[in-house]
Amino acid sequence: MRVIDDLLRNADRYATDPEHGYHATDKTAEPGRGLAIVACMDARLRLFSLLGLDEGDAHIIRNAGGVVTDDVIRSLSVSQHVLNTVDVLVIQHTDCGLTKTTDEAFDALMREHAGHRPSWGLRTITDLEASVRESVASIRESPFLVHRGEVRGAIFDVATGELTEVS
Ligand code: ZN
Numbered sequence: 001m002r003v004i005d006d007l008l009r010n011a012d013r014y015a016t017d018p019e020h021g022y023h024a025t026d027k028t029a030e031p032g033r034g035l036a037i038v039a040c041m042d043a044r045l046r047l048f049s050l051l052g053l054d055e056g057d058a059h060i061i062r063n064a065g066g067v068v069t070d071d072v073i074r075s076l077s078v079s080q081h082v083l084n085t086v087d088v089l090v091i092q093h094t095d096c097g098l099t100k101t102t103d104e105a106f107d108a109l110m111r112e113h114a115g116h117r118p119s120w121g122l123r124t125i126t127d128l129e130a131s132v133r134e135s136v137a138s139i140r141e142s143p144f145l146v147h148r149g150e151v152r153g154a155i156f157d158v159a160t161g162e163l164t165e166v167s
Contacts, residue, residue: 027056029083034149035059036079038135039091040066040098044158047091059085065098066091067123067131068138077144086149090135091163093156098125128155132166 014021035058039045047053047060061075068090079085101109106122125131132153139151153166 022055024055031056031058031079031083031085033057034084034086036061036076036085036088037091038062038066038068038072038076038088038139040064040093040096042093042096042158045091045093045156050156050161050163051089059083065096065123065125065131066093066135067098067125068135069120069123073139073142073144076139076142080146080148086146088139088149088151090132090139090151090153091156092125092128092132092135092153093158094128095158096125096128098123099128129166136166 033053037047037051037058038061039047041062041064051058059075059079061072061079063069063072076088101122101124103122103124106124107117111117132155136151136153139145140147154163155166156163
């Protein structure tokens, strides 16, 4: 069984399951809790369960590391200016894939694979708390965002399931 076939079959059930399926037909594109989350793509981070979110509550912007790139600012810009979110929570986590290589090593890997280096940097993480603070600061300082609400950051511990705010 190919994994995507399995997913598509699950999705067929999702549309019609009254208990665990889709139930946001009365919601709009504006997140009901005025919230955007920036988080790592890590497969262990189940954000809706972790944060007690429901469909329609929040924008979820995910990438490798949960670091703030130009594309994260692009998404937050439309989230705030067009869809009226106000608060931003950044979530990075222990045992992140971005702590397992270096920018230099990954750059060399990309050059070997593609024949040239990418226009983007991987943004590897050495100090997790510093990385969360840097991401929060990048959002607070972006001239494209509105800053009407709070911008806060936290670290998820994949060993315990605990989320700890970085002040
Ligand atoms: Zn990660």
